[in-house]
Amino acid sequence: MGIIGDAFGKLFGVIWDVIVWIGSLIKLLFQGLIDILIAFFQVIYQLIEGVLYLIYMIGVLAVKFFFVLFEALSVLWALVVGFGRSLGSIAYTPRSSGGHGYSSMIGDLFDxxxxxxxxxFAVILSFGIWxxxxxxxxxxxxSIRVGGD
Known part of the structure; x- marks a missing residue:
């Protein structure tokens, strides 16, 4: 090839090496930029995911709270109804029934x-029993424990 061919070969080899080096440098810079952007958007995504999970758990807590409140109010209502029925049933009025023979005897006893x-005294005693x-x-x-103790 000769001196000129070798000089141009070496020159183009050096130019090709510079182009490959610049390409790999640009590739590394873009890869670093893309990695930074991906990490940034992952942080944003995880932050949004955490906020949505917090809102979800607040909703779950609110539902549980309303269930507990509903159950407590139903127990309170049952207590009030039971108390009312107990007070309503304090007065005994003997009636005859077609059942057993003791009903007429108890009616005569009350008469x-x-x-x-x-x-x-019967009202006070009945309330005390209740x-x-x-x-x-x-x-x-x-006194009932969950573990069975």
Whole structure:
């Protein structure tokens, strides 16, 4: 080839090496820029995901709170209804029934016991029994443990 061919070969080799080096430098710069952009958008995505998860968990907490509140109010309502029914059933009025023979005997007993005027005592005693039963039931329920102890 000769001297000129070798000179142009070496010159074009050097130019080609510079072009490859500039290409790899540009590739590294763009790769670094793309990595930074991907990391930035991943942080933004994870931040949005965390905020949405927080909103979701607040909703779950609100639903659980309303369930607990509803159950507590239903227990309170059952207590009020039970108390009302208990107070409503304090007065005993004997009636005849077609059932067993004790109904007429109990009716006669109440008719003859009315001369003692024990109605107010019966109301107080009935309320005491109702209240004691409620306290005993609450103690029994509160003594039950989850683990079976």
């Amino acid at each position: 003859h016991a009315s001369i003692f005027q024990l109605d107010s 209240f004691g039963t409620g306290v005993a039931a609450i103690k029994l329920i509160s």
